[in-house]
Amino acid sequence: MQIFINLRIFFSYGLTRFMLVGVYRNLIYLLLCFSFSFGLKAKTTSLGEVPQWSDLDIFQESITRGEFIHFLETVYCPRPEWWSAWISIAEDKVSVRKFPQQEDWYDLYFKKDAKKPSSFTKAKSISTNLRGLTIALDPGHIGGAWSAMEKRHFSLNDDQPVKEGDLALAVAKNLVPALKQLGAIPVLVRKKAEPVTQNRPDHFHEDAVEWSKTVLGEDYNNTEKKNILIRERQELLFYRVDEIRARAHLINHSIKPDLVISIHFNAAPWPDAEKRELVGRNDHHILVNGCYMGGELAYDDQRFELIWRLLNRWSVMEQHLAEALSHSFSQVTGMPTFSYKGPNALKIGEVPGVWARNLLANRIYRCPVVLLEPYVANSKSTYTHIQLGHYEGVRKIDGIQRKALVEEYAECVVRGIVEAYSQEKE
DSSP, X not given: OHHHHHHHHIIIIIHHHHHHXXXXXXXXXXXXXXXXXXXXXXXXXTTOOOOOGGXXXXXXXXSOHHHHHHHIIIIIOOOHHHHTTTEEEOSSEEEEESSTTOOOEEEEEOOSOTTSOOTTSSTTSSOSOOTTOEEEEEESSOOGGGHHHXXXXXXXXXXXXXXXXXXXXXXXXXXXXXXXXXXXXEEESOSSSSOSSSOOGGGGHHHHHHHHHHHHGGGGGOHHHHHHHHHHHHHHIIIIIIHHHHHHHHIIIIIOOSEEEEEOOBOOOOSXXXXXXXXXXXXXXXXXXXOOOHHHHTSHHHHHHHHHHXXXXXXXXXXXXXXXXXXXHHHHHOOOBOOOOSTTOEEOSSSTTXXXXXXXXXXXXXXXXXXXXXXXXXXXXXXXXXXXXXXSSOEEETTEEEOOHHHHHHHHHHHHHHHHHHSOOO
């Protein structure tokens, strides 16, 4: 955008000078305009798009100052030292810095009359009826032949390998008929163990090369080290970034759901990376979007997404549904809840197991998103459960009668959704 602004300056002012002082001088001027533009370009995350701040205009005077501060401090960014360089809150408006180190701000004015209802308050967020509700089921990762590249794959002895992408897809497929029976409209974001994106790792070779130059510095001439780094970087851009962005495009422009359920399995660090042994820990937790840290807010697209999600008040439904899901996983599986210790997650509400984290998959999907992280795949209990595969009825695992893992997971999700949507609106 800045490039086009500078071109307008050139053609309104520079064209006259072009005729007066000759071609070469103005070509130099034009090149300077371009270099200046690139110096001011937005700072975005990998493969991210430059935000269109004017898209926020629809939210003018839609939220009170008190509401804005409440959501900012309790969900999206709990530490003022993280957001104060980027967000300035006055009595009548909030100003958001558009570009790093530039005094160019987007001003959003607060709603003056706190009693006046807002068209964005809860919308279709919490309803007592599932009928007609479009739920996008997003099976985490890719699985299949891609699972080793994704580092979501492990095997012990001669057992069947554990592939998170395959397990997540099986859960999602199991959910479809159950949600249809409730009157909802479930849509699978992916239907097989293949990427949604049409790109492949080689597509990102040039990006990986440029990135490796900044990382390696003087070591760039170390061919072996460089090649490994480039390969790993282009693979990561493929499966962790571009794949999620492709899903976001599908969700935001084609499916357009009322909410997304992102299905994952957790894993614990191996006690000994060289000698893999199953762990005793087995737990669950549910994630909503939030807890943007200072370094993350330095990216213009992440700053924009925080404001967009906050103004839509999606955290209201996300917390409501996440709490119901945490209840259901506790009741059905008996698993304890997981707690984060570092600054990259924020405890939300009073229900154990519900946390806010800023992840690509729960940030760029333009609707409420809950991301599920139940079961520790490399725990003794869950690993045994996985290896049993599909079976009818129940079997005793650790002294407890349990359904097949995929069916048990799906049951927890259905129970949680039913609990959330059967409660009266606040």
